[in-house]
Amino acid sequence: MVGPHPEFIPPARPIIGEAEIEAAVRVLRSGRVVQGPEVAAFEEEFGDLVAGRHCVAVNSGTSALQLTLMALGFGPGDEVIVPSFSFAASANAVRLVGAEPVFVDIEPGSFCVDPQAVAAAVTPRTVAIMPVHLYGHPAAMDQIMAIAERHDLAVVEDAAQAHGATLNGTPVGAFGTAGCFSFYPTKNMHALEGGMVTTADAELARTLRLLRNQGMEQRYANEIVGANMRMTDVAAAIGRVQLTQLAEWTEQRRANAKFLDSKITGMVTPPVADAAKHVYHQYTVRVQGNRDAAMARLTELGIGNAVYYPTPIHRLKPYLDADGKPGPWDLPETERAAAEVVSLPVHPSLSPADLERIAEGANLAGGAR
Numbered sequence: 001m002v003g004p005h006p007e008f009i010p011p012a013r014p015i016i017g018e019a020e021i022e023a024a025v026r027v028l029r030s031g032r033v034v035q036g037p038e039v040a041a042f043e044e045e046f047g048d049l050v051a052g053r054h055c056v057a058v059n060s061g062t063s064a065l066q067l068t069l070m071a072l073g074f075g076p077g078d079e080v081i082v083p084s085f086s087f088a089a090s091a092n093a094v095r096l097v098g099a100e101p102v103f104v105d106i107e108p109g110s111f112c113v114d115p116q117a118v119a120a121a122v123t124p125r126t127v128a129i130m131p132v133h134l135y136g137h138p139a140a141m142d143q144i145m146a147i148a149e150r151h152d153l154a155v156v157e158d159a160a161q162a163h164g165a166t167l168n169g170t171p172v173g174a175f176g177t178a179g180c181f182s183f184y185p186t187k188n189m190h191a192l193e194g195g196m197v198t199t200a201d202a203e204l205a206r207t208l209r210l211l212r213n214q215g216m217e218q219r220y221a222n223e224i225v226g227a228n229m230r231m232t233d234v235a236a237a238i239g240r241v242q243l244t245q246l247a248e249w250t251e252q253r254r255a256n257a258k259f260l261d262s263k264i265t266g267m268v269t270p271p272v273a274d275a276a277k278h279v280y281h282q283y284t285v286r287v288q289g290n291r292d293a294a295m296a297r298l299t300e301l302g303i304g305n306a307v308y309y310p311t312p313i314h315r316l317k318p319y320l321d322a323d324g325k326p327g328p329w330d331l332p333e334t335e336r337a338a339a340e341v342v343s344l345p346v347h348p349s350l351s352p353a354d355l356e357r358i359a360e361g362a363n364l365a366g367g368a369r
Contacts, residue, residue, distance in 0.1 A: 008303075008304065009302060009304050009350070009354050011305060011306050011345050012186040012304075012345070012347055015190075015348070015349065017241075020238045020241050020242070023240065023241050024238055026237065027233045027234050030233075033232055033233050034230055034232050034233060035231070035232075036233045037233070038233035038237045038240065039231050039236040041236070042055075042191075042240050042243070043056065045243055046198075049163065050171050050173040050179060051170065053198040053199055054199050054201070054202060054205035056199075056209055056212065057195070057231040057236060057239075058194070058195045058196070058212050058229045058230070058231055059212075059232075061089065061195040062092065062093060062195070063195050064180035064197045065090070065093035065158060065180045066093040067211050067212060068093075068156050068180055069097045069156065070097055070211055071207040071208050071211055072127075072154055072177070074127050075099055076098040078098075078099040078125060078127040079100050079101075079123060079125040079127065080094045080100070080126075080129070081102045081118050081121050081122070081126060082102070082129075083103070083105070083113040083132050083134075083334070084104070084105075084331055084334050085134070085309065085313075085333075085337055086158070086309065087160070087309060088316060089158075089160070090132055090158050091313045094130070099127070101319070102123075102126070103312075103314045103319075103327075103334075104117035104118055104120075104121050105117045105330075105331045105332065106134075106331075106333050106337065110137045110138075110139070110140070110271070110272075110276070111341075112132065112133065112134050112137060112139035113129075113139055113140075114333070115140050115143035118144060122147070122153070126153060127153060128153055128154040128177075129144055129147065129154075130155075130157075131157055131176075132160075133158065133159050133172045135161060135283075135284050135343075136162050136253075136279035136280045136281035136282065137165065137270070137272065137273070138166065138273075138276050138277070139157075139167075139172075140167075141172075142167070142168065144176075145175055145176070154178075155178075156176060156177060156178050157172055157176045157178070158180055159173045159179045159181050160180065160181060160182035160184075160187065160195075161182070161187065162279055162281065163181060163188045164188070164279050165277055165278065166277040167275055167277070168275045174198065177199065177204070178198065178199040178204065179197070179198040180196070180197055181195060181198070182195050188246065188249060188250065188281055189239070189242040189243060189246045189249070190238070190239070191235040191242065192234075192235055193235060194231045194236070194239060195231075207224075210226055211224070212228075213226060214227070248348075250279050253279060253280040253347065253348055254279070256280070256355060257278070257283050259355050259359070260362075263359035263360075264285065264359050264362045264366075265363055265366075266364065266367055267286060267287055267342070267362050267363075267365075267366045268285055268287075270283065270284050282308055282343040283344050284341050284344075285362065286337075286341060286342075287342055287366065288340065289367070289368065290368060291339070291340060291342060293368035294366060295307075295342060295365070297364060301361040301365070302357075303345070303365075305344055305345075308341070311338065312331065314327060314329045314334075
């Protein structure tokens, strides 16, 4: 039985083992610490995860999104369709290049963008669709790609939470014009910090390499206006170690989720779309009663929990209109999800006893009032 004060189970636990530490020390001792051989090797090895696409390493997932939009030439006057139910970085990247995010609703099951809402949001100013593979569940890319092809739009996949997720056997990051990954410490794999852009377009990859490095490929031979968004070799070395363990960790996450699915009855467990491989960056349930009470009960039981995301992007201060209001968006599924979701621990460091406690605690908390 769950006791009143059990040992706390964290909602996420970054893995930093001896292999990661040794890799970092090896690079520091080498003296080649920025944009060197480790970065090149990491890019090559990550390509195996995304069907052999070109990979360009950068310093964060947000940089990956921003540089991709810059490389595609988007800016003022352009619109990018993006779900409001996501981390703010998805829309921030659009604003950072001067374009405008057009917010659309999500599917209630996957929490990913609704293709019908995407189709309805296309205007003559639309230049791209940014599906977010939220929580590790792939968006409905077959339908999204069909919409993009019909309207000649770019597709920039926000795959920050979905390393290794697939739909009909195709990995996320290998569908669109480009895919953008994050290596933040709590992601399914990390590099302490970093990001990656994946693309089948060699010219786009070259432009991204220029943009991340002050617009130059050869030192002091600047070709375009660029930024400094390079990945360090320390980060790349850590990322390379993590990449070798990603498949094992992913299967553990999936096994943990399967166990929780089978045991939790007091909350609505996350469904998985047909032909989708969910990699469970988050195990996100819906609480249909009093969420605050449920979360308080979980915390009392020593079970880490969090809401991703309590405020949809269109309601955040930078995206309000001149009157301080959320604008014209009608996003009922987004609003419902923001009011109901709670993420429970699913990370690969959980023990069988932890999983039992999480499931029992979720069932107890689901009835909290």
